[in-house]
Amino acid sequence: MARTGRSNDWGFPRWRGYGSGREAQAVRLCDRHGCDRPGDCPAPKSPNSRERWYFCAEHAGEYNRNWDYFQGLDQEEREQRERAERREANGYQSSAYHGWGGPGDGSRSRDELHALKALELEDDADFEAVKRSWRRLAKENHPDVKPGDSEAAVRFQAIQAAYEVLRAAEERRTWKPRSMAE
Numbered sequence: 001m002a003r004t005g006r007s008n009d010w011g012f013p014r015w016r017g018y019g020s021g022r023e024a025q026a027v028r029l030c031d032r033h034g035c036d037r038p039g040d041c042p043a044p045k046s047p048n049s050r051e052r053w054y055f056c057a058e059h060a061g062e063y064n065r066n067w068d069y070f071q072g073l074d075q076e077e078r079e080q081r082e083r084a085e086r087r088e089a090n091g092y093q094s095s096a097y098h099g100w101g102g103p104g105d106g107s108r109s110r111d112e113l114h115a116l117k118a119l120e121l122e123d124d125a126d127f128e129a130v131k132r133s134w135r136r137l138a139k140e141n142h143p144d145v146k147p148g149d150s151e152a153a154v155r156f157q158a159i160q161a162a163y164e165v166l167r168a169a170e171e172r173r174t175w176k177p178r179s180m181a182e
Contacts, residue, residue: 030056115162127170134163
C-alpha cells in the first residue's frame with residue numbers, strides 16, 4: 001500500500017526541517033478593494049453570520065469604527081446587553097495596553113478620545129500636539145490666572161485629567177520590555 005503524502009526527500013538525514021517545503025505559501029489578501037496587504041484580521045460580514053471578511057489591520061480598524069453592535073435593539077435591550085458584555089468580558093481589560101483592546105476607533109480607547117476632545121484636538125493628534133494644547137489650556141484656565149472663577153477651575157481639572165489619561169496611554173504605547181530595550 002503506497003503512501004499518498006510522500007515527499008521527494010529520499011535521503012537521510014533530512015536536510016530541511018520537518019514540515020518545511022519549497023512550495024510558495026498561500027497568503028490571503030485584504031478583502032478591501034485595491035488593498036494588496038495581507039488580510040489577517042477576520043471581521044463578520046453580518047451579525048450572527050459565520051461568513052467573514054479578512055482585512056489588514058488598517059481596514060479592520062476602519063470597518064470596526066462603523067460597526068453598530070446594538071443595531072435593531074431598543075434602549076433597554078442595548079443597556080442590558082452592554083451590562084452583560086461588560087460583566088463577561090472583564091478579562092479582556094488587561095489587553096488595553098496593546099492599543100487595540102479599547103472600545104474606541106481601533107487606535108485609541110474611548111477615554112483617550114474623550115480626553116482629546118477635552119483638549120480641543122482631533123482624534124489623530126500626536127503626543128506633541130497634546131502637550132502644546134495642554135500647556136495652552138492650562139495657562140488660560142489656571143486658578144492663579146482666574147481667581148474666584150469656579151468654571152475655570154473645573155475646566156482646569158478636566159484638562160489635567162485629560163492630559164493624565166493621554167500621558168499614561170502614550171507611556172503604554174512606547175513601553176518596551178527590558179529584553180527589547182537593551
